Amino acid sequence: MDYVTRATRTQLNVSLSRIATMRHVVSQAALAANPDREERIRRLTEEIAELTAERDRLAEGGEMLETSEAELTEQFANVLRELDGLPSDFRRVEEAVRGMHKIITKRFREESRPVGEVVDDYLDQSANLLTVTPEGRAFAGALELLRNRDWLARLRTDLEAILSHPWAETLLPDEQRQLRTTVDVIRRGISDVLGQRQRLSATLREHIENYDHVKNRELGEVLRGIDREMRMWMQSARARSHVEVELIPPGLDISGLRFRTFDPDSERAPEPLEDVTTEAPQVLSLDEIRKQGGPxxxxxxxxxxxxxxxxxxxxxxxxxxxxxxxxxxxxxxxxxxxxxxxxxxxxxxxxxxxxxxxxxxxxxxxxxxxxxxxxxxxxxxxxxx
Incomplete structure (x- = not known):
């Protein structure tokens, strides 16, 4: 599907916009690989000088440089190319969390792993998921940007500016829809990843609350004892030999244990009732009672x-x-x-x-x-x- 989508577009991947984007990415990577203070200051000075000169030219009434249709086509294609990878990136992060879910569930079922070790592994993997893998780092960056309302407002404004341009009508309907729903795609992808993490946490909490390790360990010992006795019996048993097994164990003759002891207070007579005759209400006369009756x-x-x-x-x-x-x-x-x-x-x-x-x-x-x-x-x- 990705091949068909790219084949239906008329724009070339090798363009001025993409080469400029690649140069910017390579420059940022070079600074990250070799954090030289002087080099960083020199590049920032060059960028500030270029931007200041452009601002001064426009402030003095300079002419606005119009972008050609070819350059707009390259810019739009570059934006769409970046948006194409968003759903798959979020899906890879979700698959990583789902794989962690399967591993945690499997380790819970292993008797040799204590619950504390499994929980520690989960916490370590959960903390490293957003820093070790490229997908996790991308997700962490997207999550940080979504918390910035100014960034979201600027993103919506830029997308509306792209769609309001007359040249945007040359885009395919699917491409226009992709631009309109960019913010929704980011929100939905983050929501899916966070939902998968919540399900993993719910599984962990439910297992810790409901799993009885003592009972399961006792059951495992009983089953291993039965298997051991069965192997010993098979060494001397014949083909038609059988063993009488009582399905219901016999009852035990154990005298009952009294759970209630004699309480002298229960045999004591109750306290006499308090005399409240002086607090009795005034007796109503027959005429007063009749006035409260029917017609x-x-x-x-x-x-x-x-x-x-x-x-x-x-x-x-x-x-x-x-x-x-x-x-x-x-x-x-x-x-x-x-x-x-x-x-x-x-x-x-x-x-x-x-x-x-x-x-x-x-x-x-x-x-x-x-x-x-x-x-x-x-x-x-x-x-x-």
Whole structure:
């Protein structure tokens, strides 16, 4: 696939941009191989002089040098060539972590390796993974750059500048998509590598928490003893010889052990109850209890029949508001509606009238009840209790 991708591009790999990039890389490698202070100062002085001269020329109104199409093509090809290797580099780091995962798991299963040694090896390999291998060093550098928000902002700005250039329309759709998703590719690759490391750490933690080395060592000794006895028996046994083996061992006659001893406190009589008769609440009278009960249907019926006989009340709300205080409790509203429901009258639920109720403690509550016209009411049903 990499060969096909490169073959579909019209740009040559040997270009001015690539040669310049190669020269810069070789120069940096030479400085790293021979860290000469004077040489480093000389090169920095040359770069500063070149950049200062260019800045002064532009500041004095100098002409901006336009890049030719051939140079743009070389630059774009160089950028795409560098981006092509990102997924494979991250994949190699992930494969290195996955290989470490397999090795750690295998060593855990070996009885000859103590857990402490395996953990030490894991810590050493994990620390050296990002410094020993080229892939690890590249991953460490990418991780350090991603933590720099200014670097990410500059990278996005540069990529947008490349894609906004008219010459970028000559790129293949896949190449344009590759430029747009560069930051996402870097983030996804780092996330995959870190996820693989987290799975390795989870395997290590789970094995340390759940692995019973004492029990496994005892089981291994039993199996080796069985194998040793089997080899000795095979030296004298015939083809059809067999050994009686009890699948379930016989029970042991062991007297029970008492886990609870005699406690004298459990036989002691409980302490006498404290006399709290002086703290008893005040006894309620029958009238006070009745005020806390349901509606007084008998008294309400008597008042309702008297008002119907005189005809001086137009609605149920008006009747309730002129009742005595002991018949104007909030619960009496339900009792009055109960009596009115048994009468041949229409209850207008869409129209509400205010009523003022008096609670047993003297406080006032205001409610809204459906309007019931008393002029059309007949006699109250005497069966309601």
């Amino acid at each position: 007084s249907l008998t008294d309400l019926r008597r008042e309702l029949e008297a008002r119907l006989a005189t005809g001086d009340v137009e609605s149920a709300a008006a009747l309730f508001n002129i009742l005595p205080d002991d018949l104007r409790r909030p619960v009496e509203i339900l009792g009055l509606m109960h009596l009115l429901a048994g009468m041949d009258t229409d209850i207008d639920t869409t129209t509400r009238e205010p009523v003022v109720a008096v609670r047993p403690d003297g406080s006032i509550r205001r409610f809204l009840m459906p309007r019931v016209t008393m002029a059309d009411a007949s006699s109250v049903d005497g069966d309601d209790q």
